[in-house]
Amino acid sequence: MKANTPKNGAARRQFFLDSAKMVCGVGMLGLGLGLYAKQSKALPALALRPPGALPEEDFLGACIRCGMCVRDCPYNTLELAKPEQPVATGTPFFNSRNIPCEMCEDIPCIKACPTKALDHSLTDINKAKMGIAVLIDHETCLNFLGLRCDVCYRVCPVIDKAITLDLQPNTRTGRHALFLPTVHSEHCTGCGKCEKSCVLEEAAIRVLPPKLAQGSLGKHYRLGWDEQKKAGGSLIDESKMLDLPDRLPDGAVLPGHYDPASGHTESARGLPGSEAGVIPSFPPGLGGKP
Amino acid sequence: MSPTNKRIGADAVAEKGWLGAHKWLILRRISQFTILALFLAGPWFGQWIVKGNLAYSYTLDFLPLTDPYVALQSLATGHLPETLGLIGVAIVLVFYLLVGGRVYCSWVCPINIVTDAAGWLRDRLGIKGGAHLGRNTRYWILAMTFVGSALTGVVLWELINPVSMLHRGLIFGMGTAWMIVLAIFLFDLFVTSRGWCGRLCPVGAFYSLIGRWSPVRVSAPARAACNDCMDCFEVCPEPHVIRPALKGEAKGVGPVILAANCTNCGRCIDVCSKDVFTYTLRFNNSPTTVKQTTPDMTV
Incomplete structure (x- = not known):
């Protein structure tokens, strides 16, 4: 064992000082890098990841920035983020207004990925979730204005499933229909062909990350009609159900209103099936009991 | 001098x-530029021999090569590569275990050309002295990148790694990555002699460790x-x-x-x-x- 000579003490002191210097200096660098890393997780809304990409937090750990997905994309859809772009440097992304995903059936980008950043278990491109299209502007969309543009609907690779045209009366003309493009999230892959082909100066339909595009019900919410269907009947004992009479101000009339106390339905004035006394539909939960 | x-x-x-006194330098430059040319033959001339970049590449649809340092950072975040990626790690590790880890630095790395140029010019201009940085700083940075990757869940060094930025930039589009490269050049020229490769770069530190017993x-x-x-x-x-x-x-x-x-x-x-x-x-x-x-x- 070495004697605790002054020379040893000085050397030990120097060692601790040097170590402290390194820990502090490199720690500062690490802190800066760490904060930058946190920032880089905020993927901008219009940057989409390739099909099968893990959720962003996992993706930035799994992706090694090799660009193999970029190389094997036959449509040059993907690019690697440059340092000045607001996407984590070197990671693959695409902007569907520039070049959308063409949804290759063999998904070459996933096959090329040497890591699990792109989920290799995704083999059906129709199950991809790169984002969800949202008809974001109801004021400029030509179909909302009453025209028959329909381009987003026509180009959709999952036509009539991911985008349907829903008919609404055109109250402006009073005699035409509005054909409203309506996205159905369970079928939309987020390929972005609709956004790419929107004829407007700025697209009225855009692909957004699911997190931005979708609401989410409270976890405890149950939809009565779904539960009823699942159970094959009403979940409550309907014979014990109490339906209170509706109270309206004296002399007030609600067109089309069904009053359970009297079993009477008010005239609905011109709406289909609105003859007085006839119940147009049963209120939910009442089954066939008038 | x-x-x-x-x-x-x-x-x-x-x-x-002159040739005898520059033999290995010339061979080294040939090696560096040949490797770069193989990577660029695809995107520039449509001759796809090598796809990818130094992080991972696939040669002639046959040979996978993965940078073990990047893969290890990814592992620190809790992610393992796919089979081809793992095989690539093994091949690269074995190669550098044999020929010397930092052969990567002097025979492959594109930043080496930049820092060598800065070193040469520094000598030519007779620039002396500069900020002191310990040569073991790089090992501390290396450790920091692993700890940081684990804490943030991001492959940390790849956010700013000038080596991959330059290499990726040449192959996939440079953007402002040239600024980082220029900063390294000026740092080596004016601030610290052989500052980047010899003192800071954790990639070199990692390959030093690999080649410890080569x-x-x-x-x-x-x-x-x-x-x-x-x-x-x-x-x-x-x-x-x-x-x-x-x-x-x-x-x-x-x-x-x-x-x-x-x-x-x-x-x-x-x-x-x-x-x-x-x-x-x-x-x-x-x-x-x-x-x-x-x-x-x-x-």
């Missing part, structure tokens, strides 16, 4: 001719012929690795440069007019006296 103010390697040029080494078997011209020390990017081998005869240290920081660049072989140095295997290390010691790795 030598006291006579002669250019580094002037004696060697006089003795062996058999292929530079050695000074003819060290008795050394005339103390100091050219090898001047030209070496990691001059601290030379002394134990070159001047170790009295202490019974063998002539093989065993320090992990040696990049096997062979510049010392080039600039020595007395042909003191050569490439050899680490086993050819019998000192003229008996005792053998292992030199410190990080000094």
